[in-house]
Amino acid sequence: MRVPVIETRDLGKRYPGGVTALTGLTLAVEPGITGLVGANGAGKSTLIKILLGLLEQTEGSATVLGHDTRTEGELIRARVGYMPEHDCLPPDVTATEFVTHLGRMSGLPATAAKEQAAEALRHVGLHEERYRQIGTFSTGMKQRVKLAQALVGDPGLMLLDEPTNGLDPAGRDAMLALIHRIGTEFGIAVVVASHLLSEIERICDQLVAVEGGRLLRAATLSSMTQNVPWVAVEVEEGIELLARHLAETGLTVSIEERALLVPVSSDQTLDLIRDTIADLELPLNRLEHRRHHVEELFSSPTDTTTTAPAGARP
Numbered sequence: 071m072r073v074p075v076i077e078t079r080d081l082g083k084r085y086p087g088g089v090t091a092l093t094g095l096t097l098a099v100e101p102g103i104t105g106l107v108g109a110n111g112a113g114k115s116t117l118i119k120i121l122l123g124l125l126e127q128t129e130g131s132a133t134v135l136g137h138d139t140r141t142e143g144e145l146i147r148a149r150v151g152y153m154p155e156h157d158c159l160p161p162d163v164t165a166t167e168f169v170t171h172l173g174r175m176s177g178l179p180a181t182a183a184k185e186q187a188a189e190a191l192r193h194v195g196l197h198e199e200r201y202r203q204i205g206t207f208s209t210g211m212k213q214r215v216k217l218a219q220a221l222v223g224d225p226g227l228m229l230l231d232e233p234t235n236g237l238d239p240a241g242r243d244a245m246l247a248l249i250h251r252i253g254t255e256f257g258i259a260v261v262v263a264s265h266l267l268s269e270i271e272r273i274c275d276q277l278v279a280v281e282g283g284r285l286l287r288a289a290t291l292s293s294m295t296q297n298v299p300w301v302a303v304e305v306e307e308g309i310e311l312l313a314r315h316l317a318e319t320g321l322t323v324s325i326e327e328r329a330l331l332v333p334v335s336s337d338q339t340l341d342l343i344r345d346t347i348a349d350l351e352l353p354l355n356r357l358e359h360r361r362h363h364v365e366e367l368f369s370s371p372t373d374t375t376t377t378a379p380a381g382a383r384p
Contacts, residue, residue, distance in 0.1 A: 072100045072101055073100075073101075073136075074098040074099055074100050075099055075100065075101055075134065075135055075226070075227050075259045076097070076098070076099035076121060076132070076133070076134055076227070076261070077097070077098050077099075077132065077133045078095050078096060078097055078130065078131065078132040078133075079096050079130055079131050079132075080094055080095070080096055080129060080130035080131070081094075081095040081096070081117075081120065081127055081129070081130035081131070081132050082094060082095065082127060082128050082129040082130050082283075083113075083116050083120060083125070083127050083128050083283075084128045090283055091113045091116040091283050092113045092116055092117060092120075092127070092280075092283040092284075093283050093284055094130075094284060094285075095113075095117070095130070095280070095283075095284070095285050096130075096285065097278055097285055097288045098288075099259075099261065099276070099278065100276065101259040102253065102259060102260075102274075102275035102276060103249070103250065103253035103254075103259075103260045103262065103273055103274045103275050103276075104259075104260065104261045104262070104274060104275065104276045104277070104278060105261075105262050105264065105270030105271075105273075105274035105276070105277045105278065105291075106118075106261055106262065106263040106264070106278050106280070107263075107264060107265065107267055107270050107277060107278070107279045107280075108265065108279060108280040108281055108286075109265055109281070110265055112265075112280045112281055112282065112283065113280050113282075113283040114231070114263040114280060115155060115231055115263070116283075117280070118152070118229050118231055118261075118263060120132055120139055121134050121139060121146070121150075121229065122134075122139075122143065122146060122147055122150065122152055122229065123139045123140075123142070123143020123144070123146050123147060124143065126140060127139070127140070134146045134150060134227065135149055135150070135226050135227055137149075147176075148176055148177050148223070149223075149225055149226050149227065150225050150226070150227045150228070150229060151219075151220030151221055151222070151223060151225035151227070151228040151229070151258075152220055152228075152229050152231075153216045153217055153219075153220040153228070153229070153230040153231060153233055154216065154231055155231040155232040155235060155263075157212060158216075159204045159212055159215060159216065160204060161203065161204055161205025162203060162204075162205060163203065163204060164200065164201050164202060164203055164204070165191055165196055165199065165200045165201075165202065165204055165207075165215050165218070166184075166187055166188065166191065166200045166201055168204060168215065168219065169187035169190055169191060169215065169218050169219045169222050170183045170184050170187040170222075171183075172219040172222055172223070173186050173187050173219075173222040173223055176222065176223030176225075177223065178222075178223060183222070186222050186223070186224065187200075187218070187222050188200065190218040190219070190221045190222040191215075191218050193218070193221065193248070193251075193252075194214040194215075194217050194218045194221070194248055195214060195244075195248075196211065196214050196215065196218065199211065209236045209237065209241070210237055210238075210241040210244070210245075213233060213234075213235070213236070213237060213241070213245060214245075214248075216233075217230070217233065217245070217248060217249075221252065221258075225258060226258070226259065227258070227259045227260075227261070228252065228258055228259070228260045228261070229261050229263070230249065230260065230261065230262045230263065231263045232263060232264055232265070233245055233249065233262060233264075234246065234264070234266065234269060242269065246269060246272055246273050249262060249273055250272075250273040253273070253275075262274065271291065274291055275290060275291060276288070276289065276290045276291060277289060277290075277291050300331050300332065300333050300334065300359070301331075301332050301334060301339070301340065301343065301357060301358060301359055302329045302330070302331055302356060302357070302358055302359075303329060303330040303331075303332060303343055303347075303354075303356070303357050304328055304329040304330075304354075304355040304356035304357075305347065305352045305353060305354055305355060306352070306353035306354075306355055307352065307353065308350060308352045309325065309328065309329075309330060310325075311350060311352070312330060312346065312347065312350060312352060313325060313330055315346050315349075315350060316330070316332065316342075316343065316346055319342055319346065321333070321335070321339070321342070321343075329356070340357070343357065344357070
C-alpha cells in the first residue's frame with residue numbers, strides 16, 4: 071500500500087466574522103497526479119495554505135509528507151514546491167536569479183541552487199530566456215517561471231494553484247503537458263487545484279472534489295470514469311424518430327448533441343436498439359459503451375430525457 075503524501079482528519083477553518091472556508095475535511099492523497107477541483111471559493115486555496123503551514127486550521131489535523139502542518143510548517147515548505155495562483159513575480163530580476171533564490175530558500179547550497187535553477191528552467195522551456203528580466207515575459211512565460219521555482223528544490227510534492235490561469239488554449243495545453251511530465255517522468259507527487267474539470271480529467275490519476283468547504287468526493291479518476299451501463303447511439307439521420315421508437319419499447323432515452331444515450335437495463339437492450347435501427351432503416355454511425363466525464367459527476371443533471379409511457383418496463 072502506498073503511503074499518502076497528504077492526510078487530513080476533520081480539518082476545518084473558520085475566519086473571523088463567522089466565514090467557514092473548510093469543515094470536516096477528511097482525506098488521504100496518494101502519490102501521483104491529483105486534481106483538487108471545486109468552484110472559486112470552494113476552499114481549495116485555503117486548504118493549500120494550511121497544507122503549507124502558512125495558515126493554521128481551526129480544528130482537525132493535517133500532515134504533509136508525514137509532517138504535521140501545525141508544528142512542522144518550515145520542514146514542509148522545504149520539501150514541497152508551491153506554485154501560487156496570482157502573479158507574484160518580481161519584474162526587475164532575471165528568471166535565473168529568481169529561481170536560484172527560491173532554490174536557496176528551500177535549503178540548497180549556492181552552487182547547487184544555480185545548477186538546479188538552470189535545469190528547472192530548461193525543463194519548463196525557458197532555457198534560452200533564463201537571463202531575461204521577468205517583467206519582459208508574457209503571461210505564459212511567467213507561469214512557467216512559477217512552475218520552475220516550484221520544481222527547483224527537488225520537492226517530494228508540488229502544490230499547483232490554478233496553474234493555467236490567464237493562458238490561451240495553446241498555453242494551457244503546454245502547461246498541462248509539463249505538469250503531466252513532472253508527475254510521470256520525474257516521479258514527483260503533484261496536486262493541481264483548478265476549477266476547470268476538463269483539464270483535470272486530462273492529466274490526473276485521482277480526484278478530490280470540494281464544494282462549500284466540504285469534501286464532495288475523493289477517488290481515482292478511473293473509478294469515476296469507468297464504463298457505465300449506458301450506450302451511445304449515433305445515426306446519420308432520424309435521431310428524433312429513433313428516440314421516439316425506443317421510448318415506445320420501454321427504454322429511457324436522452325439526446326446529447328448528435329447521439330442518443332440509452333441505459334442498459336438487460337442483456338437484450340443492445341439487441342433491441344439494433345433491431346429498432348434496422349426496422350427503421352436508419353444509417354448507423356456508432357453504437358458503443360459510454361464513459362462518464364468528470365464534469366458530469368459534479369453537475370446537476372439536466373432534464374433532457376424522453377421517458378417511456380407510464381406503466382412501461384424500465
